[in-house]
């Protein structure tokens with residue numbers, strides 16, 4: 335199907351007098367990893383909150399097309415329907431696991447809708463009747479499949495809160511995958527990870543892109559992650575789009591360099607001459 339998975343059109347989000355997002359349009363294509371980057375306060379999380387129904391935008395449309403051709407206007411839907419019907423899943427900047435439950439239990443909780451239906455909303459489940467038992471076995475199988483992918487199978491019976499930070503991040507991602515999302519929105523998944531954990535995250539995300547029908551929309555400050563795994567990057571500054579293209583294009587775009595270095599566009603050439611391209615690219619790569 336040719337239609338992009340996600341089409342954000344003229345999105346505006348105002349908080350009182352503050353324009354957090356101003357007339358933003360971009361697309362995320364099916365089967366790709368799209369990154370949303372920009373300096374602190376650029377409006378990235380606000381875009382996520384509009385897509386996932388946490389905020390109702392002041393203006394604009396968010397058009398979503400599932401792989402079976404079903405179309406949705408996300409800005410008109412409540413958040414629970416965006417998850418259940420359009421199949422958009424998300425993770426947050428701060429990890430939101432159930433720390434006292436085991437790793438496997440966290441994966442099963444994510445499938446509770448499916449299990450509740452199969453249990454006839456508890457009645458059949460109480461008596462262990464057919465469909466429920468099968469659904470329950472399938473849920474454990476799916477959880478195990480994703481725990482293997484995230485290299486967490488050996489920690490399945492440990493409390494989620496006992497896992498190292500990077501492993502908790504991977505658990506959040508595979509927990510979201512249990513719902514079979516069409517679009518997975520990840521808010522700074524690499525924040526606080528060491529280089530080894532960051533590499534494991536990259537591998538997991540590329541595996542999801544290659545081996546499932548799930549597309550990824552990523553907010554990330556870590557340029558080593560963004561440049562390595564993204565197919566397409568959208569750059570925001572003060573709520574407006576300043577660049578949009580593949581990693582090579584965005585990396586060399588003077589408007590992006592200016593935004594990250596905090597200089598005016600017309601000063602970019604002087605800065606590049608003064609300190610050299612390589613130095614600037616290095617700064618862009620390590621920018622937070």
Ligand SMILES: Nc1ncnc2c1ncn2[C@@H]1O[C@H](COP(=O)(O)OP(=O)(O)OP(=O)(O)O)[C@@H](O)[C@H]1O
Nearest residue numbers: 349352353354372373374375376377378379380381
């Ligand atoms: N609920 C809200 N009420 C008022 N202002 C808000 C609200 N949410 C976000 N903002 C403002 O909107 C702007 C964009 O914030 P947002 O969190 O989307 O930026 P961001 O690019 O995700 O930043 P960071 O990289 O620091 O997470 C900021 O000025 C922020 O203070």
